[in-house]
Amino acid sequence: MKNSIFKDYLFWKISATFLLILVAVGLAYMYIITDALDQNFHERNQRLNAKMAAHIIEEVKPFLNGEITEDATSEIMHHMMAINPSIEVYLLDPQGNILKYVAPYKKVKMEVVSLSPISEFIASDGQQCILGDDPRNPGRTKVFSAAPVYEDEELIGYVYVILAGEEFDTVNATSKSTLLWDLGLKSVGFTLLVAFLIGLTAIWFITKNLRHIRQAFRNFQNGDMNARISNQFGKGELSELANTFNEMADTIQGNIEHLKSMENLRRELVGNVSHDLRTPLAVIHGYIETLIMKKDEYSAEERDKYLGVILESTEKLKKLVEELFELSKLEAKQITPKKEPFFINELIQDIIHKYELIISEKGISIEPIFKKNISLVHADLGLIERVLQNLIDNAIKFTPEGGRITLETNDLDRYVEIRVTDTGKGIPQEQIPFVFDRYHIGDKRLSLDNNSTGLGLAIVKKILEIHDATIQLTSKLNKGTTFAFELPYYTK
Ligand SMILES: Nc1ncnc2c1ncn2[C@@H]1O[C@H](COP(=O)(O)OP(=O)(O)O)[C@@H](O)[C@H]1O
Ligand SMILES: [Mg+2]
Structure with missing residues (x-):
């Protein structure tokens, strides 16, 4: 829209009001003056006579x-x-x-x-x-x-x-109107005209700024989320108004973007859930149906085998739903880290302890590499435990018998670095940029395995993100993989 002065009703409104006030003041002025002149004349007249x-x-x-x-x-x-x-x-x-x-x-x-x-x-x-x-x-x-x-x-x-009879009144009325004409139109009128022109210029300057501000409001109202007022007013009310508007617009824009991202997330989640739950559900459904229809044709072992598949599928379903829920909560920022000071080495020691049985069954080893003097870190204990679990789960899954997993902590002055290393099959170079994506599963055959959802590393990345930390990945095919991240030391 063109910023024309003819469409600037505010300017005309203020100007018209100003003109009215000027005219009213002028009339009052003329009235007072002629009245005073009259009064003065009568006084002199009476004294004289x-x-x-x-x-x-x-x-x-x-x-x-x-x-x-x-x-x-x-x-x-x-x-x-x-x-x-x-x-x-x-x-x-x-x-x-x-x-x-x-x-x-x-x-x-x-x-x-x-x-x-x-x-x-x-x-x-x-x-x-x-x-x-x-x-x-x-x-x-x-x-x-x-x-x-x-x-x-x-x-x-x-x-x-x-002393001033009717004859005087008649004469006075005519000469008074001459006086009014002289006084009013010539002197007062001229003064008012000059005042009006000066006032008009001042109003124009003031409303120019207001016009500018209003234009930004209009643009914003019409959907231009980037409409802002460039603050050229120095200090004062207009500048404050401009700043307040800009801040408000930022907040609204931020909120809308947040809502949009939430909405996208929700759509994506619904889509993914319906897609990913369909497969295991179909498997469960199929097996149960077959078992019911042909229950007499199967031997007891065969039945057990199918029931086992069903159980596996339900477990996978359960895990998938849990992880999806966890990830979507993280992404919707519904989880905020409850940070507390704790000893990372102690946490690692506890986790290793929990894994010992599974590890020894698989014929691989897991061990810590601790340097001394690792201070307290400041993070959400539960969430960091979840990160380590996911990394260890992967390491176990992709490391063949005889392999070795190490959990190492290093003092980096104000941070502690945590490295999870395995001697497993490694990740192909071209896949490295994608392993942290949701549903990324390196070997598609694994997706049938109840341990793979493709969500583990996405959760890891998200948890570290809300700790303001990043995760690094180095991997060599058939040699092994290392995941490393840093947590801040606790400072009082
Ligand atoms: N330690 C590892 N060694 C080799 N490949 C890995 C390792 N960790 C992750 N990957 C690759 O990254 C993919 C994604 O891992 P993740 O997100 O945990 O999903 P999932 O474990 O359910 O497959 C895995 O499918 C695998 O291809
Ligand atoms: Mg995993």
Whole structure:
């Protein structure tokens, strides 16, 4: 699959999210800025015009004997509106009721305004930014100027001036959108664009590595067991991720290979077993059948002879099954050597003792050749005994009368070498590479003999393999054969 950036959804997803965040931040920024500008304008406006209401009272005297002077209010309207169309002037009674207003062509929706911001404003002498009710828009507040009107020391009302009236709002709305356009698109937009391009490059670099890693994951998922991440990320999380993936892939691959080899082994075993058990079974079956059918025709000796063959075949069958089982367990790594320290010379001495009877019957000799000072070896005693048994069995089988078998141990500093030598018929050169194979039997006539399964040396090789040891074979036709292997000394 091509590693195209257009198919890289992660890159686009992160980029789109980043863009959204940038736009949101930009909008918030613009909102905050215009709001602050607005606020600032109103504050200045109020401070600047704080005395407006007081001036109106002084110049125009809107109340006379507690009554509103109609002429005065018209005058106010005339003057003020002409000079500053953004203001709206109200006359209030001491309770805040609107008595008169000067704001032409527009509806006033409130009849009474709250007095508390007005008192606060007067108390602070107009130096604080205070918002008061906007009579035209119930619920909204605006900056204002206000002043009390006294007559004979008695409060008779207030002059209340909204400093940014509806006229202002209309103008403000248009100029605000111009401001937003200027501020937003020109400056903020440009800044965001630059930030976005820089961000895009950074994201591209980050996702490039992720793309690389993901590609390896995909390949592995699609069955490419050799897919690994070449670690080019130095140190850090990505490098750790890459290493973890590689290790995991190694483990999985190892496990699969192990399972495959187990499966092969199982198939091979089933095949071999059914093939190898068939022959002795057929022999047993045939003899028994004949004995049953023709039992009256055979003499007692003949019957005994056939029963003897049957017995031999069952013995061979038994041995074959046992050895097959042993070998397959070894090969499936179900046997692990239980290593312990022991004296190899003592083990050899014991084994020789067991074989003495058979040996003397066959007219051959078996003897040890020990050097002194052989230390303890470290190995699985039972399994090494099995190795020696198999080697001695072969030596006895292939050595004619008058022959000699020797079991020799040599000190090789940190190892002990064990040699099993016979003066038998030897192994033809061309067969030497194959004697350790399963079912390899040098002389096929021997396979009828109940002592040959062709598995003995395969077992030997496997046992030594799980001891990390190898076995060497030297042989001369009609002179004799030597098998040699090494075991490590026991070190505390
Ligand atoms: N000491 C020996 N002398 C001669 N030939 C041997 C000796 N040991 C093994 N061989 C050859 O190697 C073959 C395989 O031996 P092994 O695996 O033990 O099977 P088996 O003993 O059942 O035949 C034997 O059939 C024989 O041809
Ligand atoms: Mg054998």
